[in-house]
Amino acid sequence: AQTVTQSQPEMSVQEAETVTLSCTYDTSENNYYLFWYKQPPSRQMILVIRQEAYKQQNATENRFSVNFQKAAKSFSLKISDSQLGDTAMYFCAFMYYNTDKLIFGTGTRLQVFP
C-alpha cells in the first residue's frame, strides 16, 4: 500500500526565519505527483505547491519551495521568511499518475511565533 510519512508532528519557527518540513513516501511507480497542502485553523485546506515526478527541477512558489529527491523518495517543503499567516497544519500528499486519489501524510502542525 502506498504510504506517505511526515515524521514531524509539530514544528515551530520564529517569524522571518526559514523552516523545512519533511516528507517521505513509498512507491514503486515512476510517474506520480506530489503536493503540499496547508490547512489553517478552522479554515479549508489549500494547495501550497506541487511537483511532477518526471521533472527534476524543484518547484517554487514565492516563499515556498521543495527539495524533491526522487531516488530517496523525499519531498521536503521549505518556507522562507515565515509569516504569522503560515501557522497551519501542513499535509504532504501523493497521487499516482492517471488517478484522482490523493494519499495524505498525517500532517505537521507548524506554529509561527512573532
Next chain:
Amino acid sequence: DAMVIQNPRYQVTQFGKPVTLSCSQTLNHNVMYWYQQKSSQAPKLLFHYYDKDFNNEADTPDNFQSRRPNTSFCFLDIRSPGLGDAAMYLCATSRDRASSYNEQFFGPGTRLTVL
C-alpha cells in the same frame, strides 16, 4: 467568490441514526470527492464522482454512501453512524481528473459527532 460549501459545519447525531452531509460547489468542476479525516490522522478518500460516474474506494465501509444529483451538489449519507465515524468530513472538487494541474479545492469540512 467561487467556492466549495459544506453544510452544516457541525453535525451531531445519535448512534445508529442516519445522517446526511451536503456539499455544493460554484466552480462547475467535474469531479467531487469526499474525504474522512479523523483526529490527528490524514484525510482519507472515501469516494469520488467524475461527473455522474461513481468511484468507491475499496476500503470504504458500506455504511457510507453518496449521491450526486447534479454538477453542483454532492451528498454523503451515513446510514447507521457508529462512534468510530466521528470525524471531520471534507468535500473537494477538481476541474477534471487525473493530472497534477487539476488542483483539488476543499471545503471547510463538516465535523460529525456521534453520541
